[in-house]
Amino acid sequence: MKILIVGGAGYIGSHMCKMLVHSGSEIIVLDNLSTGFQEMVKYGEFVQGDLANQELLDSLLMKNEFDGVIHFAANSLVGESMSNPSKYYQNNVGNTLNLLDAMVRHDVKNFIFSSTAATFGEPEYSPIDERHPQKPINPYGASKLMVERILQDYANAYGLNSVSLRYFNACGADPEGEMGECHDPETHLIPLILQAASGRRKCITVFGRDYATGDGTCVRDYIHINDLCSAHALALDMIVSGKKDGALAYNLGNGHGFSVQQVIDVVKKVVAEDGCNLVVEEGERRAGDPAVLVADSSLARQTLGWQPKYGDLETIVRHAWAWEKTFV
Numbered sequence: 001m002k003i004l005i006v007g008g009a010g011y012i013g014s015h016m017c018k019m020l021v022h023s024g025s026e027i028i029v030l031d032n033l034s035t036g037f038q039e040m041v042k043y044g045e046f047v048q049g050d051l052a053n054q055e056l057l058d059s060l061l062m063k064n065e066f067d068g069v070i071h072f073a074a075n076s077l078v079g080e081s082m083s084n085p086s087k088y089y090q091n092n093v094g095n096t097l098n099l100l101d102a103m104v105r106h107d108v109k110n111f112i113f114s115s116t117a118a119t120f121g122e123p124e125y126s127p128i129d130e131r132h133p134q135k136p137i138n139p140y141g142a143s144k145l146m147v148e149r150i151l152q153d154y155a156n157a158y159g160l161n162s163v164s165l166r167y168f169n170a171c172g173a174d175p176e177g178e179m180g181e182c183h184d185p186e187t188h189l190i191p192l193i194l195q196a197a198s199g200r201r202k203c204i205t206v207f208g209r210d211y212a213t214g215d216g217t218c219v220r221d222y223i224h225i226n227d228l229c230s231a232h233a234l235a236l237d238m239i240v241s242g243k244k245d246g247a248l249a250y251n252l253g254n255g256h257g258f259s260v261q262q263v264i265d266v267v268k269k270v271v272a273e274d275g276c277n278l279v280v281e282e283g284e285r286r287a288g289d290p291a292v293l294v295a296d297s298s299l300a301r302q303t304l305g306w307q308p309k310y311g312d313l314e315t316i317v318r319h320a321w322a323w324e325k326t327f328v
């Protein structure tokens, strides 16, 4: 297969490139490097460019006969989306439309889209399956939901097949240590705790201990990056082979919730083997954080035949710690 990976210089995209090349696909990475890093593009041909550039899209899609497109490029900071919604609607919706329209013009029929748990908003029940109402509470989630809706209309009108994959908490790193999580600024729990342990950060602050959960800290569904990527590969195979068509959507998590305190405890255990420890500080709740966010991924397991391999939090933390140690 020949695949265009948009946003392939980012955290999830870079791992996806490795998996696809290892399974025999030919890939081209398109990334504007606004949040990604060229050093993370270790597989495939790299094209630096922006989805706002329609001429570039036309020339890429004209020169190459892509079987499909996987689209990771987006802004994904919930807080920033509240203060600068324009950026989120312009990039996550407007630029995605440019890409979809170019696909329609050049008759590329298969599209895998990075969606998010944030499309659901405040959970009405847990675990969250695909029937859960989608009522996003921030522009980031709203921008992703808009694209999901656009994809339904594009399936009906233009026969564009798509799979929207709604990620819960992506984490971990390449088990072989070649790549890992790299955000600037970093806002995610696991890399922040690991940076506190490696000494790159002074401490980790726990955002609230008064939630209605077992230990009072928020519960999330942490899913290993390679498990996320394997779901993308299966989803792409499913629509490229014609097994299913239309606009489909699946929730991706490992189905187990872990509290912030449980994550800290596992990290402490893992880093202690290297003689490291970390300072934990107490903070206020972060605005917009639901107490519990856990996925019901049975539909993805049944339909895609997807089997997450790294559901165990300690393995996830070990891979992420190996990556963190490359910075110190």
Ligand code: UFG
Residues within 6 Å of the ligand: 076, 078, 116, 117, 118, 140, 168, 169, 170, 187, 188, 189, 190, 192, 204, 205, 206, 207, 208, 218, 219, 220, 260, 286, 289, 293
């Ligand atoms: N947390 C802390 N301290 C920190 C950072 C995070 O206690 O320094 C807590 C948060 O309050 C939250 C948990 O750790 O309870 C996880 O926080 P992350 O920021 O790592 O992840 P989120 O659950 O907030 O974000 C994820 C995805 C987003 C998506 C969101 C949906 O990463 O893309 O779920 O709500 F929008």
